[in-house]
Amino acid sequence: MITFGLAIPPGAEQDSDPIGLAQQAEELGFDFVGMSDHPCGTDPTYESWTVLSWIAAATSRIRVGPRVLGVPYRSPALVAKMAETFDRLSGGRLILGLGGGSADYEFRAFGLGVPTPREKVDGMEDAIRIAHGLWSESAFTYEGNRYRTELADVEPKPERSIPIWLGTYGPRALAITGKLADGWIPSYGSAPPDQIPVLRDRLFKAATDAGRDSDELTCAYHVPVAVNPATPPGDGVVSGTPEEVAAQLNAFTKLGFTAFSLSPVGDVAAQADVLAREVVPLVQGSGRLVP
Template sequence: MPASTAVDPVAAARAAEALGYDFVSTSDHPSGTDPSHESWTMLAWMAAHTERIGVMPRVLGVPYRRPAMVAKMAETLDRLSGGRLILGLGGGSSDEEFRAFGIDVPSPRDKVDGLAEAIEIIRGLWTGPATTYTGRIHHVAAAPMEPKPDRRIPIWLGTFGPRALDVTGRLADGWMPSLGYASLEALPAMRDRVLAAAERAGRSPEDITCALNVEVRAGDDTADRLRALVAMGFTVLNLKVPGPGRDEQVERLALEVLPQLR
């Protein structure tokens, strides 16, 4: 879902819910010249006006928000929405946005290390009585947080580089790259690296949801194209529908294409 203010987020979420979609998602790019909504606020607004559909940031740039506050925000949204949050996290792709908002630009290594540390802190706050964590980038000191989540809130990462893919397999519940940021030809090897990292960490590869963010329009070959992505191991497809005619496309995909895949 675009974060543009030209789109009514509640109407879009309600329409997606009525059409049987599993979740709606939004990107996290607070700086820019195109009018947009802040992603977390918009997701909360959509969740408050729907009943079933899941909500997901695709993905929160970790440098924008302290991990401990993200843990609190996520627990609250998941609780108030009845357990409908997927917490998407990423290292932050746009250095220009960081500069514009007065945020120090992390190096590529700092982005990956900061992402891993953020997950450790968030999970610690969600599960422990008080969390102390001293990382190279982030830290908390004997931090209590109540209430704890009623369930294991899934954390999915939008990652691409080798070290970031290793972090995904080691710590995350899901992997959601974007087709275009990674080529179709590169995806199988990247997925293999995520699953291999999970195995090295003593985890089952089956515990990692492999999702793909893909731009699509309904057409004669759409079902075949998406079926090929499922055959590659992507069991969740996050469909980005470009305008114009977005509403019609969303409906056509739900009624004509997705029944062929489910």
Template structure:
């Protein structure tokens, strides 16, 4: 059986404690990774995700760093490949590169970006991974896709390890793609109804098997709110989810709630 791992969400909003302090607390409490979502537009003051996580990586020593998930349309995939290699190298191999098609069409409009169709979001996700992995592994890499391309591109250095790529996906075509090319799947409870999770997870793993991959090598993770998910943790683990990533709402008692989660709730689940 795969070991269970636990993450803690770092809100991109400007909180009193700050993301580095929260990540250090998570590290001290034994969480396996911290994560952050990617929503650059909006009225609430917030940090840019990649810059924030770079500061978090510099301010911690052990804990993993995950994007949950970067919206592919916001950044050229070739640059994401370079960014990810740098952050993974400088952090000592702690990055999980989470990618998604981009959930908020309104954000694309606000930032003057093309609003992709649902099909374009899936195509863009597939092509982004082809570009990123191609640049990580090949010299003079040329790729011609529908949305992205490279021409005799060489990006050095190459990663020192296989940086895991997780997808935050939901629709049937996107789930099939996840099983074919991703190292992990990390949807959010709420976007994915609890009763549908086993079927969606099975779709990912079946697609992996059809692609000649070992389904057991694919991490199946889940984002969930602490207030909405504690009563179902054992069921989620029994369904095969090996990674749970907790979002804890802001409030004066957030530090205490996180500590209780880490010291009282999670240790029996690891066992």
């Protein structure tokens, strides 16, 4: 079955209501909500992990997770502990999205040093191996290219296998995703549809080479959408009438996507409503009935 997520804007302006939007998404039947992770900037924003925790506390069914957490911002071992706590208190609803961190100016601004592209990929691999190790072993020691642990313990252990999704594009990053991750969540703007087959094939080959079943990987497409007949397609946005938007999403399912992270352009609450009621039921495999 195709699953659908709603991207919650991280804006902290006076009229922003990320908690209310997440509650609306749950009421509308969305399967998950996500939020980007860019802690530095002049525009008012929330820190993603903190507000996602509030969202989890204010909802009961919908899955919750960052899209995606910049690994270099936080100690991977601490993130593994944070994830276990989040997942336990939310009743097993965390999707742990991880990425290398795309905005180098943020690293400079926060005095973190700017990792090279190779170091970013190395860091993602270390973060996954550290999380898996801490979630399953005692006195876990790991020596990675970027991060390490020494006789580290995390208790309690997770009650389930917490899914890790990566937002990746390059050959090495895709190889790590196929080898270690549970899901792949590229963005429409960074990986347009014509590029997806090559990236997907690299991902699946890495999974197969690692002895994994590629069908076990969730492939989720992060797509900006504008359901508005007056909004022409272009500029990295899927737009048009409900029928036209649904047709484009249907085309993406043929590329192998089994989940969509929909990022409304404009009035998020109004767009979420029309997406849930008029677009999602038209997507093949959605399991929703046309109202």
